[in-house]
Amino acid sequence: MALRPRDVVVVGASAGGVEALRSMVAGLPQDLAAAVLVVLHLPPSGTSALASILARAGPLPVTNAQDGGRLTRGHVHVARPGHHLLVVDDQIALSRGPTENGHRPAINALFRSAAVAHGAAVTGVLLSGVLDDGVAGLRAIAAQGGTVVVQEPTDALYSAMPQHALAVLTPDHVLPATGIGEVLGKITESTVENELSASELLRWENTIAGGKQPYREVEHVGAPSEFSCPDCDGVLADIDGGRWYRCRVGHAWSADALLAAQGSALDRALWTALRTLEERTALSTRMAEQAYERGSLTIAARYREQANETIEAATVIRRQLGLGGAK
Template identity: 55%
Template sequence: MAHRDVVVGGASAGGVEALRGLVAGFPPDLPAAVLVVLHLPSSGGSALAQVLDRAGPLPARPAREGAPLEHGTVSVAVPDRHLLLSEGDRLTLSMGPRENGHRPAVDALFRSAAHVAGARVIGVVLSGALDDGAAGLVAVAARGGVPVVQDPEEALYPSMPRSAAAALKVEHVLPAAGIGALLGRLSVEEVPDGGVAPLPLPMRQENAMAAMDDDAIGGVEHPGSPVAMTCPDCHGPLFSIPDESLHRYRCLVGHGWSAESLAIQQNSAVEGALWMALRSLEEKAQLARTMGDRARASGHALTGERFDERAADAHRAALLIRDLLERATLGVTDEPADGVA
């Protein structure tokens, strides 16, 4: 009889500290394979595997394409590749579309593990901003897996664990340092035959997109209904994903967004457009002033006055744009980078 031998963990801001506490509590004979995603910058390398290797009793290493699951090891996602679990319990490193602006993405790993391993999966959401990981943990629970969440009161950035706990009923909420021992107990639980829920069609389609399967691009089937919005990454049409507990979206080529992450990206796009408008107005005002000075120097005072009026109009409009910029960015903070260089 199978047991819960696949642990998937995800973190973002504040996640290095949480992951170190997690792996430090692992039993040295953990009968499960551990897969970890920390949201990382796309460029450069990562020393997270080395950090986790020193922090706990289990060997930690960067994930390798095609590697089989191995009990008692920690496989760490590498920059700019989704870490996925594929058929046959093998690891896949994918250049699939970003989810909530991230690659690797926590949700992509969790969803793929739920797809392949079903009730054998234990999903762990740790410190991070916004609501990444919530959709993935819902997928784990829907397939019979066990959701685990770091106590938001202990997390450096409580938004990710709090959002995950709000999205579904989570029995196990505890500090990161206590999760390792809990996983040791959960991993020996047997999964009864017939304990895996049927695989929903949207989950299968979303997994295909993350893995860049050939039939996932340009196919007639799409996991969702079209909405009157466009993707911030590629400006393609967005589709609302059917989900009872979360509002999520995917575009035609597969970029995934939660409602919260989409709102943040839209705010960023609005800010960028306002800065471009401000620059154009400042350039217009400067050019009008220059033309006015030249007209007066040539003895055309009336023409110079008209250029001065254009400059004044552009300046007034620029002041309005500056006011809009202050309002658009008021109270908005970016998620801090938490990659390990």
């Protein structure tokens, strides 16, 4: 089997990731024999200054990724807001495929695509962030024989992503962000036997991220769960033993991210309920006062009772929201 260089590096970061990326890029050698692709979770609209920030931080040229552009050794390609950054053969693809864990660009989508396209020649790097974003993608890289690098959790501003990676994987390297660039230089000087053998499931998920998959096939991959998709309210299918879910239209969620999204939905529902109860209290009180002014004491008492009931209900919700009792 022919040897090939480890010439593709994919990097994922979320909260606290700019600082970690700057430290990593600063340590990259000027003659790095690999293309570097970076996903930082970004708001879906607007522009990103990440490329210019990283260009000032280290010796390599850094640009925003271009759809159809070629992977260039010694070059850092940065994901654009609102688009998955994917690797297709030796080219870059930008996709508007379904969000993963509520994100586009998504770390898992980049890592998975690189694992499918370049197998063991890929090095995956996971930096600071919350929840478990990127862990599923690192698992895909490891399954293909690629190299896994994780930021030391105590070095990360947000340690959850590195900690989750360490809980399910045995990385090849765990080190502070300042040391990752030098290690990547050494990794990319080596070669590896590389036989592409991605699983059918991995290829299927990669196709979804590219926005080309007939999503109706999700029920053939996993059993319907009892959970709904936070993005579209569709039924989620369990496609990885309770660790990874997808809905019919392709949105993907890890168990941790799904739990967090459910918490956000509950919080929004509680605030909506509180607003409705506050408005109902105000209206009942006003109608009670108007009835009293007309001399309709029985009707006034009924409206006052309704106002008291809604005040009690609002008090319960305010406490649930951590707001204490009634105003």
